[in-house]
Amino acid sequence: MTKILLVEDQPTAAAYLAQGLNEEGMVVDVAHTGPDGLHQLLTVDYDLAILDVMLPVLDGWAILETARRARRTTPVLFLSARDQVEDRVRGLELGAEDYLVKPFAFSELLARVRVILRRNDRGAAAHEPTTFELADLSLDLLRHRATRNGERLDLTPKEFALLSLLIRRAGEVQSRTILADQVWDMNFESETNVVEVAIRRLRTKLDDPYPVKLLHTVRGVGYVLEARD
Incomplete structure (x- = not known):
């Protein structure tokens, strides 16, 4: 079963996203602060980590940088209200798989999650019947x-x-x-x-x-x- 780490400091948004992913058959661990998210990412094996960029104490950039230095290769999808090109480029250069700008529809998030999972040979088959x-x-x-x-x-x-x-x-x-x-x-x-x-x-x-x-x-x-x- 797909296991996902969601690091989001807004409780309402975190609960909504976690519920939607749960209903898609995924197991979701939620962390609301950067340090908690980093601890989870370094100690638990996840199929994907969804990281908000703007987090208290430790932001999403720092979480990914620290995780990569620790040789954790978990795929990462960034969420952020920052829509500048340089922010998206920075996220991708740090090693993230994707960067999704807020606000977004859950269906778009789910589609991107599935693409990342397929890319890493953990998701469903790429071609669905018609x-x-x-x-x-x-x-x-x-x-x-x-x-x-x-x-x-x-x-x-x-x-x-x-x-x-x-x-x-x-x-x-x-x-x-x-x-x-x-x-x-x-x-x-x-x-x-x-x-x-x-x-x-x-x-x-x-x-x-x-x-x-x-x-x-x-x-x-x-x-x-x-x-x-």
């Missing part, structure tokens, strides 16, 4: 076509994006946080019901006309696409 099948449901990403029992489903672009995410992770419960971020590119807030509305509309097209139901609600957790006996 067609998927589940029971009598078929989905063709290239043709943007979904059918059930041979009948085409008339889906909006957002409904198709939602279904494609669910079928790529069939059998895995997806939280509202992940769905809101990856389909709508928005941070989930409790008063927002966009996910519930979209799920309800998708279900009327995907499941209501057919005896076998594929889209299920896991109360208090999220939604899952699977064929149940």
Whole structure:
């Protein structure tokens, strides 16, 4: 299982990122200060370290410099509100794999994390299939076509994006946080019901006309696409 170190001094941001990565099946250790992050990086083997640049006491630059002098080769992704070219160049010259400027969408962070993991032979396969099948449901990403029992489903672009995410992770419960971020590119807030509305509309097209139901609600957790006996 992928193990990640997240060093971020803002508790709310750290909790949000850790939750999202956890929901993607990754184990995340969180440190809120530079010294704590450096200690974790030097004593634990991680697949990736995500370091905020501006940290109290010891900044991200110093953490990476110290880790490299100690011969720790853990890949590093920098996060920073500093968007000057020289800052990005400095991070890369220090040996970081990537540099992501705040603010950013979680989906972009996740994509960059996966690229780094693949680059280091620890992630998923680089090429994903473009067609998927589940029971009598078929989905063709290239043709943007979904059918059930041979009948085409008339889906909006957002409904198709939602279904494609669910079928790529069939059998895995997806939280509202992940769905809101990856389909709508928005941070989930409790008063927002966009996910519930979209799920309800998708279900009327995907499941209501057919005896076998594929889209299920896991109360208090999220939604899952699977064929149940």
